[in-house]
Amino acid sequence: MIPKAAPRHHRWRSPHPIIENMLSQRLLLVTAIVGIAALSSVVCLASKEFVMPTAQPAKTYPARDEHPMEKVTVAVDPYDMADKANIFSVHYNDLGFMPLFVVVTNDGDQPVSLTDMRPELITADRSKIPPATPDDIYRRLSHPSASAGRPTPIPFPTKKVKGAVSKQAQEEVQSAQFGALAVEPHATQAGFMFFDVSGISTPLAGAHFYLLGVRDAKGNELMYFEVPLEKYLSAPAKPN
Numbered sequence: 001m002i003p004k005a006a007p008r009h010h011r012w013r014s015p016h017p018i019i020e021n022m023l024s025q026r027l028l029l030v031t032a033i034v035g036i037a038a039l040s041s042v043v044c045l046a047s048k049e050f051v052m053p054t055a056q057p058a059k060t061y062p063a064r065d066e067h068p069m070e071k072v073t074v075a076v077d078p079y080d081m082a083d084k085a086n087i088f089s090v091h092y093n094d095l096g097f098m099p100l101f102v103v104v105t106n107d108g109d110q111p112v113s114l115t116d117m118r119p120e121l122i123t124a125d126r127s128k129i130p131p132a133t134p135d136d137i138y139r140r141l142s143h144p145s146a147s148a149g150r151p152t153p154i155p156f157p158t159k160k161v162k163g164a165v166s167k168q169a170q171e172e173v174q175s176a177q178f179g180a181l182a183v184e185p186h187a188t189q190a191g192f193m194f195f196d197v198s199g200i201s202t203p204l205a206g207a208h209f210y211l212l213g214v215r216d217a218k219g220n221e222l223m224y225f226e227v228p229l230e231k232y233l234s235a236p237a238k239p240n
Helices: 017-046 134-141 167-176
Strands: 064-067 072-078 097-106 118-122 187-196 208-212 225-228
Touching (some): 072 225, 097 118, 097 208, 134 187, 167 187
Antiparallel strands (some): 064 072, 097 187, 208 225
């Protein structure tokens, strides 16, 4: 009877030191590439620059007020939805601000002046809200105390808060502002106005945007513009 051979136990051998070193280097290289790719995406997001939307003639927006005799139209396009507001790096809606893209088109043959214009948002409960100033937005961005924005009986000078806000946010706030002082003949001017609607659950429903102080080339004030924002809310959704 032939005895059975004892089973062989194969012992695992570590790779040759050269091969092991090559594997380690390859693993480090892959890890570095993944890390650089992730870091690059973060840097690209952080360095996102604001680009003003291209304004169309005011007559093409649902929420508008046309003055045919004066040949001037004012339109308002709220940036209330995330897909529209992603042009910003700052989440203004989360801070309680409603960005309104205000468009003014002059179809006349003479320029109109916006130097004395007075914009105002009036909500459904008749609350009158002026546009926020850049410093108002900076204060909200810097997370001040609850009492920081309350008016005081004596008009003490307010503290500048730019130092607490990133340079990118400051540049975006400045670049987005409606800054036109006039609208040339057969031209359109546009920009953003930010309204503090914190505490209002549905700020656009029943609200109206008013623009006063628009003047013709002779200095005569035009009839005020009134834009019902319900026209925006009830407009058909644009096809993708």
